[in-house]
Structure formats: structure tokens, C-alpha cells
Amino acid sequence: MPRIETKTDPMVINMGPHHPAMHGCFRIIVTLDGEDVVDCEPVIGYLHRGMEKIAENRTNTMFIPYTSRWDYYGGMFNEAVTVNAVEQLANISVPKRASYIRVILLELTRIVNHLLWLGPFVTDVGTQAMFFPTMRDREYILDLFEAVSGYRMINHNYFRVGGVAADLPYGWVDKCADFCNYFPSTLDEYERLMTNNPIFRRRLEGVGVLSREDAINWGISGPMLRASGVKWDLRKVDHYECYDEFDWDVQWETAGDSLARYKIRLNEMRESIKIIRQALQGLPGGAYENLEAKRMASGPKSEWNGIEYQFIAKKIAPTFKIPKGEHYVRVESGRGELGIFIMGDDNVFPWRWKIRPGDFNNLQVLPQLIQGLKVADIFVILASIDIVMGSVDR
């Protein structure tokens, strides 16, 4: 029996860089067969600003204000990794108080990051109501940032090699503790609104499943890796700052779908609150910056006060030279492993400054995840990967 051929040509449709759900200026060229996604080709680079090149002729202090423009949803992570890279290369210790302050701010940044993910994510699924409440809660954290550093979203310029730029202002700890008391209840509110909503669950369950092996092979990191059943959190793995002193758990799921990623991010916010609470209670006194004058480079043989004389003082000197050597430093940012490969050349500027953002590597897996799914799933999966183009393109 002859069959009528009704197969149509696949439709190639361009989404982005200007599209309501493209999280900045990401672009994908999607091949559609009706409502089914056949294939897609991501195009990135619309927000490329040459951050790695800029780093090569900036001293560390000069470069810190730039860093919060990589991942502008979580500016503090970038600053942290920027100073950590130099600190670990030059072997500079950080006083306890500075480390605690860093941890508090990093965890607040993680909450900001996840809140700013949650609102748009739920909006991408179709609910309009969550965006403003998440913005409201984020605002409280931004107020805390403003009090501590003078700026809100980006440009905190707060982390310094060997400590932080300034001590916490008077009353800040109480204000932060108030936030920690307030925030879990609103998280519960979000969960009541969304987590068990049948439409929401059906949109997420089994959508964009990434297996454990694939996640590891693709170099996925952060909440996305943990959603695929890998209990891997650099805060536990690398023991950086003072995370070991707090009692908290790594959140992980085994499903590997969008719902697992959603759950992990919500639970991570709770864990962050736990860490912040403990850090606020145990916040030690002392200096917020490195008080030990330390000879660098030429070491003890250098002539005191001579032109070659190098030391780390309270405030890092503008002539501070990044020692010769190369290594890779990483922190667990809100979107995954944020790493810096730094090559020092005994110069005030780094010779090479390679940034490894978590979401750039996570984004690679997008075409594989959306093949064969529906148009609407593209945006759910893209949102569940959690990208910010400032970080992907740098």
C-alpha cells in the first residue's frame, strides 16, 4: 500500500542573542522537526571582553574590580579566586578573621547566585510570580554587600591578597544574622509554591538527564555535577578558606534531571545559611588583613628599602610582584568550578591568566541534552544549566 509522504523539511530557527529566555546574549541555532528538536548549534562570544588579556597588564589590585564582571551574578567568587591565585602562588597566609569574612561573603554570594537563578528559571518554566520575591530576598543580601564594600551587585572590589579590603562595619554581623533567621522561611515559601506543583514537576522530571559518566567526561562541575550523582564539592575537596571548621553537608542527587538541579540549588541555599550562621557565631577577632610583613622574591638577602625590596604588608603594595611559577587555583562558585590558571613571571603583572568558568564548561553539554526533546525543554534545560554570559564569554 502506498503511503503518503508527509515529512516536511526541518525548520532552522535562530534563538538569540536577543531572546527573552537566552540569559543575556547566548544564541542557539536550532533545527526543528515540528516541535521536536533535531539538533542545535550554540553560538557564544557576544559578551567577550577579553578579560584574560586585560589581566595580563593589570596588577592584582588593579584587576580585582574587573573580575566581578565575569560572572556578574556572583561577583565575590571571581574576586576570591583572583586573590587566591596569587596568594597560593606567593604562599601568603590569610588571617583567620579575614578567612571567616571571606566565607560569609562567599556563601552570601552563593545565595545571591542561586536566587538569581531561581527566579528566571521558574519564569522560564512559565511562572511569573517567583521572580520578584527572589529579587526582594536578593536585595537584602545586596544591602549587606553595600554595607561591607560600598557596591551592590558587582564591583565590590573587596577581596585583597592577604585578606579583605576593610573590616566588617559595626552592626553588620547582627544584620547578617537577622537575614539568616529570615531567609529559610522564604525558602520554604518558594518550595510550597513550586516544588510540588504537578505541572512544574512534570516539566522538570526526566528532562535533560545527564548520566554520571557523561557528567564526569564532559567536565561538568558545580550543582549540575552533584545532580548527576557525584558528591563533589570543592569546598570539601580542596579544604580552602575555613570551610572545614563548619558543620555542613554536600547536597547531591542521583536523578541527573532538571528537577534534581533545582532541588540541589534550593538545598545549597539552606546549607549556605548554615555555614553563615556558624561563621557569624565563630567570627574571630584580630586582623582582617595580613599583618605579617613578609619578604618576597629576593628573600632575606634583599637590601632593605632598596628598589628590589619586596614585602607583603598590611595593604598589598602596588609593586607587589607575582612570583615566577604557574599553577591552577579553583573555588566552588555558584555555577561550578571557577578556576584560574596563573603563570607568574616575577612581574607585577601575571604572564598568563586563564579563567576556567564553571558554566562555560557546563554549557558544552547543552546540544546533547536537548536533542530529541521539545522546543519548550530547550529553555528549561538551558536555565537548569545556569549560565551567565559574562562568565561564559568573559
Next chain:
Amino acid sequence: MNPGIDLQGSFIESLKSFGLPAGAAKLLWMPFPMLVILVVAVLSVFALVWLERKISAAAQQRIGPEFIGPLGILAPLADGLKLAFKEDVVPAKSDPLLFTLGPAIVVIPVFLSYLIVPFGQNMVITDVGMGIFLWIALSSVTPIGLLMSGYSSNNKYSLLGGLRAAAQSISYELPLALSVLAVVLMSNSLSTVDIVNQQTGYGILGWNIWRQPVGFLIFWIAALAECERIPFDLPEAEEELVAGYQTEYSGMKFALFYIASYVNLTLSALLFAVLYLGGWEFFVPIGTIAGFFNISETAPWLQVVAAVLGISMTLLKAYFLVFIAILMRWTVPRVRIDQLLDLGWKFLLPVSLVNLLITAGLKIAFPVAFGS
């Protein structure tokens, strides 16, 4: 049954007393209700847009429009004025004829459907014998317009949106019609006035919502899908298709889509009120109240009060449903296209068929309660 005030009758009578023939008098009467309904329907858009903005603001912990008129009630007017003065862009390589025709085909059936919405015993433009089916027939014209505008826009988002609109309204028309059919079965009539009359006499207890607990849910879901409201706003899903079939539209053509969607929502709410919430009926029958206070049911002032009450009750019920629809829009996620079609074909259609069957069976078994 007390017929209530009959404006048409008295108007024609008074004209006849001036010596006009009955036919001419009726012709003179005809534009009035149409004009009134047209104005009310357009005004309902303003009310709805304002409500949408205020309720959405409350849902998102905002204030919403505040300075454009008291409580921002003029904000929709400002929106409308902006659209009226906007340039009407017809995209290159589009089909200008279909592009212009699309919004008109969308908006006209919606307004035509107001023919059959009763606000009282005699307060309906025309009591068509097959009223409710006229609405169902008219509402299936709309997707043709959507498909037309989606196809003619020369935009892939529009095309996808138009196709989604067509698929969606085809699959939800059937459960909608079947759930309406169950109501029709109980009232032995397709006329909206008869459907309301069948529910009168027992106040709130007589409303169809008690006799059609499944039917009214199916109707509401299907009506939301027909209105393209979240969770069923796939044809214009902003996060996916930018604006679906409206992507290329601007100015008054866009406004026509806008008006059509809101008028359609009001219409669905009104018809829900008519079909399941007793139309213009008060919670307690007017006759009972009149009897309690020893007032003659034919007293002219009581007639006026009853008429006003009837109109307000219809609107109140309709706006209660509109409120629910708006609240849903701002709290519920959007379903995916395959889930939407699954829900329509694999769940709502069989359930509404069973509902119809059970209603028919109950009608035979208990003719007192389920219409005779």
C-alpha cells in the same frame, strides 16, 4: 416564572403608541443592546487589564500602576492610547492581506459571541435557540485567524505559535463542547436563557455546579486553554516563542489580539457563570426574599432592583472567575505542548464523554434533580 422587566417590550410599545409600525419599532430598538454590549465588552478589557496588573502586582509583592488615575485605573487607557498612536508595521515579505485579516478574524467572533450572553430574563441581545452552540461554533473560527496571522508574518516564531494555537484549540474544543452538552442535556435547551432558568428556584443550591462537579472543571480547563491563558498559553509562550503569532504585530493590530484575548476571557467567565453558576440568579431566590418581606413580586421597583441585582450577580460571578484565572496565570507554570495535547485528548476527552454519559443516565434515573 416571573419574567422581570422587559425593556424591549416597553420600548416597542411606547414607539407603537407614536404610530410606528411594530417592525420599524423593533428595528429602531435593535442597535441599542448591541451598542451597550459592545461598549461593555470593550470596557471590560480596561477593567481586566487593570485587574491583571493589580493582581499580578499583588502576587509579586509590587504595587502596580498607581499614578495614572486613582489607583492606576487609567493605566489600560494609556496602554491603549500608546498602541493607537504606534506605527503599524507590516514586515517585509509577509502576506499583507492575511496579515491584516488575521487580527480581524480573531476579534470578530469573540465579540459576536456576546449575542448570547444573558444578564437577565430579557436582558440578552438575542435569545438564539441554539445559543450555546453558536458560541462553540464561533470560538472555533478564532484559531483560523491565529493560524493566518502566524503564517503570514514571515516569522518562524509566529508560525510555530500559530500552529500551536490551532492544535490547542482543536484539541480543547471537544471536551469543552462535551461538557457543555451535559449541561444542555439537563436543561433540554441550547438557549442560554433556558439554561439559567433551569437552575433557578433554589438559589445557590440549584446551580449546575453541584450537578456537574466534573463538567465544570473540564469546562474551566478547556476554557482557559481556549483563552490561551497560563498554564495553557503555549501559542504566545514568551520564554519560548518570544510572543508567538503576535511577534510581528504592532500598533492597533496587536491591540486587536490583546482586546480579543481579554474579551474572550470575560466571555468564558460569563458563560461559566451562565452554565454552572446560575447566571443572574442571586444566592437566594428573589421571590423568596420578596415573600419574606411580604412584597409583591410584580412591584415595579422590585423589578428594577431584581434586574440590577441580576446584572451585578452575572458580572460578580464572571469577575470572580476572572480573578481566579488571573491568579492562576501568575502562579502556575506553563505545560509543554505534548503534555497539553495528552491532557486534552487522553484525559479530558474521555472524562467529558463519561461525564456526558453519566449525566444522561442520571437524567433518566433522577429526572427531578437532573432535568426532565
